[in-house]
Amino acid sequence: MEYYKVVVLGAPKVGKTNFVAAAQDKYFSDKHWPTKHAIEAILKLNSPTEDKVIELRVWDLPGAEGLRPLNRMYLRDTHAAIVIYDVTSKSSLEHAEVMFKELNEFAPSELVLALVGNKIDDDGIHSVTSTMGSNMARKHKVHITS
Numbered sequence: 001m002e003y004y005k006v007v008v009l010g011a012p013k014v015g016k017t018n019f020v021a022a023a024q025d026k027y028f029s030d031k032h033w034p035t036k037h038a039i040e041a042i043l044k045l046n047s048p049t050e051d052k053v054i055e056l057r058v059w060d061l062p063g064a065e066g067l068r069p070l071n072r073m074y075l076r077d078t079h080a081a082i083v084i085y086d087v088t089s090k091s092s093l094e095h096a097e098v099m100f101k102e103l104n105e106f107a108p109s110e111l112v113l114a115l116v117g118n119k120i121d122d123d124g125i126h127s128v129t130s131t132m133g134s135n136m137a138r139k140h141k142v143h144i145t146s
Ligand SMILES: Nc1nc2c(ncn2[C@@H]2O[C@H](COP(=O)(O)OP(=O)(O)OP(=O)(O)O)[C@@H](O)[C@H]2O)c(=O)[nH]1
Pocket: 010, 011, 012, 013, 014, 015, 016, 017, 018, 019, 029, 030, 031, 032, 033, 034, 035, 036, 061, 062, 063, 064, 118, 119, 120, 121, 122
């Protein structure tokens, strides 16, 4: 079966695990259980252009600083990367920039990139504006933004 590998990256606690769970129609968790090692989720999608099923192998990577060197081996052969930040945290947008640099260094050059501003439902102050997010996306030639 045709498959594509996707990595999900971002600062700790931005919501990567819940984002992947939502893509699998799993429940949202209020609790933060930090991801300790890369976890693979298989998603099967109907091709939008052809009569076939495509498999996405989505890797939810830990955000913890100390585990970042281990994440690099998942970047080597990936087709796409989803970088997530939290709209209530400026430092998480700065962390997104670090992730783009890692991707630039360790991932293939033909990479589909997405940047996601998560937690837009959060009642707290949205310290990251959508302009800041789109400027970051433009700077790093992101194909898809939310
Ligand atoms: N309000 C709101 N909270 C969210 C959202 N997504 C995740 N959260 C909360 O944010 C916290 C962290 O979510 P996780 O999905 O565990 O975060 P993570 O990025 O996987 O964290 P690490 O595995 O430590 O890197 C949890 O308390 C979630 O309930 C969202 O869209 N909105």
